[in-house]
Amino acid sequence: xxxxxxxxxxxxxxxxxxxxxxxxxxxxxxxxxxxxxxxxxxxxxxxxxxxxxxxxxxxxxxxxxxxxxxxxxxxxxxxxxxxxxxxxxxxxxxxxxxxxxxxxxxxxxxxxxxxxxxxxxxxxxxxxxxxxxxxxxxxxxxxxxxxxxxxxxxxxxxxxxxxxxxxxxxxxxxxxxxxxxxxxxxxxxxxxxxxxxxxxxxxxxxxxxxxxxxxxxxxxxxxxxxxxxxxxxxxxxxxxxxxxxxxxxxxxxxxxxxxxxxxxxxxxxxxxxxxxx
Numbered sequence: 001x002x003x004x005x006x007x008x009x010x011x012x013x014x015x016x017x018x019x020x021x022x023x024x025x026x027x028x029x030x031x032x033x034x035x036x037x038x039x040x041x042x043x044x045x046x047x048x049x050x051x052x053x054x055x056x057x058x059x060x061x062x063x064x065x066x067x068x069x070x071x072x073x074x075x076x077x078x079x080x081x082x083x084x085x086x087x088x089x090x091x092x093x094x095x096x097x098x099x100x101x102x103x104x105x106x107x108x109x110x111x112x113x114x115x116x117x118x119x120x121x122x123x124x125x126x127x128x129x130x131x132x133x134x135x136x137x138x139x140x141x142x143x144x145x146x147x148x149x150x151x152x153x154x155x156x157x158x159x160x161x162x163x164x165x166x167x168x169x170x171x172x173x174x175x176x177x178x179x180x181x182x183x184x185x186x187x188x189x190x191x192x193x194x195x196x197x198x199x200x201x202x203x204x205x206x207x208x209x210x211x212x213x214x215x216x217x218x219x220x221x222x223x224x225x226x227x228x229x230x231x232x233x234x235x236x237x238x239x240x241x242x243x244x245x246x247x248x249x250x251x252x253x254x255x256x257x258x259x260x261x262x263x264x265x266x267x268x269x270x271x272x273x274x275x276x277x
Contacts, residue, residue, distance in 0.1 A: 018082045022050055022233045028217070032057070035215040040103075040125055049232045050083075052114065054121050056103035059212040061125055064102050067209025068092045069200040070131040072102065073138040074119075074145065076110045083234050086110045088118045095206035108234055112144030116151070123152040132156070177201055 012018075029041050038058035044051040072092050079085040088105040103122055107114040126132060135156040139145050149156065177197050186193045199205060 019233045022231050025231045026229055031217045035217050048230055050234045052107050054105040059214040060102050062212040063209040064092050065129055067205045068094055068100055070135040094209045095201050115145050115148045119148045119152045
């Protein structure tokens, strides 16, 4: 217990206290709005205590509109800091199939009020998006999230992730590019395979996604005090003592792998079979 408390003290000396970081939020909001004009930032407090924070940087907004596919993944994840909370995020993919952040928010709980609030702001930002009717939104089957998507993005095509959104993305990002067999057939016909690829996979779209510069936020910028108010830490706190680790046992732990070779081409493949006890 003493070792864990000592670790917490050293970590606070290096990174600063959590409470002070909440106090610095108004200054940080002013800095990013001045250095990156067009950035959407909204913060809500309750009796001076932190409730919600939404940030969508201008380069991310323009990068999605100008150079990314009409595909957005929405999910929430627990924060493990002293005051916990939930990180809500909206991400997409660029022409190189890499994740491209669009917007994120920090809230106290993952409930329908916070999802409605998050998606309402996101819909405002994408109000003039030309491909809004072709937009696909990937999410889990949470009822409150599905209802919020249907309300603020009624024309989008909903898609559900059955396990992890990252795994689902791998299947979606490949659509729009001919498979290896199709490319072989196209080459055999002496045709250009790139003609059959969507425009979102071109180098031009990749450059358009990153053409808006991202200005760094300096530490010594003059603070005008426009957003001069006090933001205190939320009421939610971690329990005292060292947190317990609740590890999820992987399904692959009970599987045995052994190499096998194809009888026709002698190609070695990996197979899995369940270990029976």
